[in-house]
Amino acid sequence: MTLETLQNRLGYRFADTKLLLEALTHRSFGLPNNERFEFLGDSILNCVMSMALFARFEQLREGELSRVRASLVRQDALHRIARDLDLGEALRLGEGELKSGGSSRPSILADALEAVFAAVFLDGGFDAARSVIDRLYVPLLAEVDPRRPSKDAKTALQEWLQARKVALPTYVMVQALGEAHAQEFEVACEVPKLGIRTLGRGPSRRIAEQQSAELALTALRAK
Amino acid sequence: MTLETLQNRLGYRFADTKLLLEALTHRSFGLPNNERFEFLGDSILNCVMSMALFARFEQLREGELSRVRASLVRQDALHRIARDLDLGEALRLGEGELKSGGSSRPSILADALEAVFAAVFLDGGFDAARSVIDRLYVPLLAEVDPRRPSKDAKTALQEWLQARKVALPTYVMVQALGEAHAQEFEVACEVPKLGIRTLGRGPSRRIAEQQSAELALTALRAK
Structure with missing residues (x-):
């Protein structure tokens, strides 16, 4: 997949595509890789989900909001979105990881997606990252049914x-x-x-x- | 303390001071209170600290960044900032909490400070919350010495x-x-x-x- 296609699917065009490339680079590929981006992207995602849930579910209490958020930011959810984006095809992996199927491993895909969120933030600011995340999460947010908790x-x-x-x-x-x-x-x-x-x-x-x-x-x- | 003084200390003036008042209202006081704001403020704080540490410590790896962040967002750190702001004087507590010294209890102060961050976000957007947090955290960030980890x-x-x-x-x-x-x-x-x-x-x-x-x-x- 070209970076062009990925940007179209993300609904965001990078001023500096080097940032996107770094987000797609697994540590097995070498340095610089996406480990630090993942740290940042994880907390941006958490924050954006908090904002979305806070606005959407006015009746939910703190504990319930936390529970719903946890279900949206965990690996399963991220993996699902990454798969829909075909993110695996855009990853840069070391040879060993590549051969052992790293490009479809849920943890690698989830981490890379978080790193992509950080790259959008670094390129275009918080609101840009927020709208990319909000857009990708539309299907998952639509499925949230807080009255039927867990x-x-x-x-x-x-x-x-x-x-x-x-x-x-x-x-x-x-x-x-x-x-x-x-x-x-x-x-x-x-x-x-x-x-x-x-x-x-x-x-x-x-x-x-x-x-x-x-x-x-x-x-x-x-x- | 007046809301005026508190806003001066925060370096932020609310368009809608009802939001600030809600952030200062402990659940012992009744409804609406700051519990849901605290959920939101906690994740905004986490996100802003991630951004600050990511930019400041280019050499730190993910695990070290997480460790430093944990030390900055935990109750001790929040309590210290809340004390410097005299936030306890502005809290609205139920009678029982008031009598038992709730206005100086670290957990109540820390939660209220997080709720205030959410109130700033709701009133003025993410960048407003970010600059309030960045400003209040100047002393604590200056003390971070990542080479002498924990x-x-x-x-x-x-x-x-x-x-x-x-x-x-x-x-x-x-x-x-x-x-x-x-x-x-x-x-x-x-x-x-x-x-x-x-x-x-x-x-x-x-x-x-x-x-x-x-x-x-x-x-x-x-x-």
Whole structure:
């Protein structure tokens, strides 16, 4: 894929295409590569998603906003967008990575996409990066259904663990916070065998459990 | 303190001071309060710090940038800035919180400061929030010395645990990644009694240990 095509798909034209090229360069290719860009792009993405969710879901509380955001910035979501862009075809990888299928590896694609967001910021400023991200995330944001929180997080965690033959997690009520009319519950999700203990919060015990499961899943996927 | 004085100290004048007022309203006071603003402000702060560190420390790798950023966005740092602004005097707290000294509680002050950053963004856009944050962070950024990484993180973690009579952490080498000339080490910091296991990375085992200690400390402080 040419850089021309990629820029069309991103809906952004670089003044300095060297920045885009650096964003597409995996560390296996040499220096300079996209590792520092990824650091920056990750936090720009987080920020833009926070803004989008804050504006879109006026009824959601902090804990729920965090949970939804986590589902949008994790590797799965980024990988899906990168795949739709055919980003793999534009990557610059070292020979070893290339031969072992690096250009379709979810982690490499997700990192490169974050790096591309940073490159747009460095080239055109925050608002340029924000509109590229907003545009690419239209389909994923449309799927967000905050009222059906993570019915899927506990199920997804269970499936993840079963696939690896690890005992199911236990959910432990840690504390109830706040006054009676606005209570908040804190629940720990524990998977001792994998050294995981995450804390979820929410206006009900069920939502707190879902959040803790979501965080556990994020931690396990990142391992 | 009047909102006038606070705006002078922030170096920003609100078009809509209702936003500032909402940022200063703790949940104990009622609704609307600053919880949702805090969600947004936290990620704006993270993003602005990433930009500042990315531009300032061209030699730092991703893991080191993350470590330095963590030290700048954690409660201690925010509390210090909030104290310098006398933010506590401007807070709106419920009666119970007020009597129990809520206006000088580090977590309440840190959260409110993040909420103020969100209010500036909502009132004046990203660049306005960025310049307020950059300005307030001048003293803290000046103190950052990335070459002496977190000699202090391991020490600080040890002191934190000793003060609570918890056994010292163990550092376990998890894996070495990458090729010989650009290896990266992954180390786990474990505090089993408190259910903590964090992973640090870095170009040397020592730096990976420091990073894992930093993350453990962040997790413990957030508990």
